[in-house]
Amino acid sequence: MSVVTRFPPSPTGFMHVGNARTALFNYLYARRHGGKFLVRIEDTDRKRHSEEAVQVIFEGLEWMGLEYDGEALSQFAGMGRHAEVAHEMLKAGKAYYCYCSPEELEAMRETAKAEGRSQFYDRRWRDRDPSEAPQDIKPVVRIKAPLEGETTINDVVQGAVTVAHDQLDDFILLRSDGTPTYMLSVVVDDHDMGVTHILRGDDHLNNSFRQKLIFDAMGWTLPVFGHLPLIHGPDGGKFSKRHGAQSVREYKELGYLPEAFCNYLLRLGWSHGDDEIISREQAIEWFDLEHIGRSPARFDFAKLDSLNAHYIKEARPERLLECSREFYKERHGLELSDIAVERITLGIEELKARSKTLLQFVDESAFYARSIPYAFDEKALALLGESKAILAALEDELESLEPFTGESIQNLCQKIAGDLAEGKLGKVAMPLRAAVTGTTVSPSIFGACAVLGRKETCARIRFAVQQGK
RNA sequence: GUCCCCUUCGUCUAGAGGCCUAGGACACGUCCCUUUCACGGACGCGACACGGGUUCGAAUCCCGUAGGGGACGCCA
Numbered sequence: 001m002s003v004v005t006r007f008p009p010s011p012t013g014f015m016h017v018g019n020a021r022t023a024l025f026n027y028l029y030a031r032r033h034g035g036k037f038l039v040r041i042e043d044t045d046r047k048r049h050s051e052e053a054v055q056v057i058f059e060g061l062e063w064m065g066l067e068y069d070g071e072a073l074s075q076f077a078g079m080g081r082h083a084e085v086a087h088e089m090l091k092a093g094k095a096y097y098c099y100c101s102p103e104e105l106e107a108m109r110e111t112a113k114a115e116g117r118s119q120f121y122d123r124r125w126r127d128r129d130p131s132e133a134p135q136d137i138k139p140v141v142r143i144k145a146p147l148e149g150e151t152t153i154n155d156v157v158q159g160a161v162t163v164a165h166d167q168l169d170d171f172i173l174l175r176s177d178g179t180p181t182y183m184l185s186v187v188v189d190d191h192d193m194g195v196t197h198i199l200r201g202d203d204h205l206n207n208s209f210r211q212k213l214i215f216d217a218m219g220w221t222l223p224v225f226g227h228l229p230l231i232h233g234p235d236g237g238k239f240s241k242r243h244g245a246q247s248v249r250e251y252k253e254l255g256y257l258p259e260a261f262c263n264y265l266l267r268l269g270w271s272h273g274d275d276e277i278i279s280r281e282q283a284i285e286w287f288d289l290e291h292i293g294r295s296p297a298r299f300d301f302a303k304l305d306s307l308n309a310h311y312i313k314e315a316r317p318e319r320l321l322e323c324s325r326e327f328y329k330e331r332h333g334l335e336l337s338d339i340a341v342e343r344i345t346l347g348i349e350e351l352k353a354r355s356k357t358l359l360q361f362v363d364e365s366a367f368y369a370r371s372i373p374y375a376f377d378e379k380a381l382a383l384l385g386e387s388k389a390i391l392a393a394l395e396d397e398l399e400s401l402e403p404f405t406g407e408s409i410q411n412l413c414q415k416i417a418g419d420l421a422e423g424k425l426g427k428v429a430m431p432l433r434a435a436v437t438g439t440t441v442s443p444s445i446f447g448a449c450a451v452l453g454r455k456e457t458c459a460r461i462r463f464a465v466q467q468g469k
Numbered sequence: 470g471u472c473c474c475c476u477u478c479g480u481c482u483a484g485a486g487g488c489c490u491a492g493g494a495c496a497c498g499u500c501c502c503u504u505u506c507a508c509g510g511a512c513g514c515g516a517c518a519c520g521g522g523u524u525c526g527a528a529u530c531c532c533g534u535a536g537g538g539g540a541c542g543c544c545a
Contacts, residue, residue: 045544105543113470118470158475179543202475268481273493276495296538306495306496307495413504
């Protein structure tokens with residue numbers, strides 16, 4: 001039997017990290033077994049549906065590199081078929097019309113709550129004669145859930161889970177306007193699409209029992225279920241806005257590489273021995289259901305950072321620059337010129353080694369992309385003010401330094417430090433850094449000057465000396 | 470409230486009765502490197518929720534307790 005998995009997001013306007021992981025696992029499992037990974041947009045609720053929200057999902061999948069098979073389906077499009085199934089169940093006596101008014105339902109809900117029961121509908125229309133139906137109420141269609149016994153589902157993640165039938169209510173299949181509910185639609189779609197494995201969030205575990213009722217009523221084979229524990233925020237509570245980033249798009253905007261994000265998500269709830277760095281190829285080869293954890297995990301940005309730092313180091317310069325382009329613009333108003341690209345590429349090894357995120361990479365390499373005049377931060381300005389003589393001497397010597405390399409520049413600074421600063425290299429290097437980069441934090445300043453070249457370095461020093469207070 | 474699920478270092482986890490004086494990664498601490506901030510290197514700190522069983526032997530199996538999470542819609 002060939003594997004078919006699916007990712008069924010509802011278009012809420014963003015893609016939650018939990019959904020992202022669900023998508024990843026489904027993708028990996030399908031690829032691992034040479035099966036199909038399908039996407040279905042759960043858009044039956046038209047009030048909450050919008051095209052932009054759907055786009056956000058595709059954007060997220062694309063960024064993560066999760067290619068799906070065939071066309072993404074719209075659940076909305078299958079509503080007619082879903083309703084048909086409900087009517088079949090009606091005909092087969094496995095469902096019935098219920099004429100309760102919202103007020104009646106509300107009253108039942110109150111009573112049930114007071115009595116501590118989890119289901120509230122008292123099945124008053126289950127065996128009632130349709131001739132008693134009120135004329136002014138449009139009925140809903142409810143399933144006839146079993147009254148006695150229990151059902152066990154062998155969840156591949158959670159193990160055998162048993163629920164007593166008195167916990168299952170006669171839930172609604174068709175709303176009073178004739179449209180199918182989610183519970184019906186998923187089952188029909190999953191069956192029609194030939195889905196063999198359903199990997200989804202833990203919050204659906206209880207729904208599985210209801211869905212099994214429909215599968216059974218229609219005589220359809222039940223897919224394999226696997227319920228993944230939820231992802232919690234760093235404080236162990238629900239993952240919310242205050243934790244930083246809930247949606248996939250935000251991670252991109254925070255300067256994370258998709259491979260780092262996916263690697264992190266993969267290890268959150270799944271393991272392969274002691275392996276931490278796992279490439280996409282490796283993940284496809286290794287992924288299995290047996291090693292999915294059963295307990296919820298907290299999201300840890302520090303670990304994501306370290307993974308991101310790793311993948312930044314591995315990334316090719318062109319790719320890094322490509323992913324960073326928009327950040328130079330957004331954060332520094334810089335459009336990367338050819339010369340900027342050339343300089344950054346020359347200094348990239350050190351830049352990569354220092355960066356945990358693309359944002360940091362961009363901030364620390366921005367000085368390469370700038371040209372005179374540029375601004376200095378406060379600390380840099382102060383340094384310039386007290387080091388004019390040193391900078392002037394340095395500039396003078398730099399004009400004729402041969403060769404113009406990181407090493408020779410360092411030696412020169414050493415010499416000037418000996419002459420003018422009691423041998424303290426920092427007294428020369430720091431002002432030079434302030435002059436050339438406009439800040440007090442940067443990669444190795446000698447190497448940076450070599451990358452900039454003699455002409456640019458000297459020009460920057462002259463410019464800086466004029467700015468110093 | 471009712472039902473379901475979960476519980477190994479601060480965090481993610483390895484572990485499927487003896488290989489465990491419990492391993493790895495991130496974080497943290499100390500030291501080294503050093504022109505800044507980092508990177509890197511070395512070393513270190515640090516956990517089987519609790520209580521009962523079962524067994525020659527339990528992190529691993531069973532039962533309770535506590536704690537955490539989830540579900541209880543004409544939402545998905």
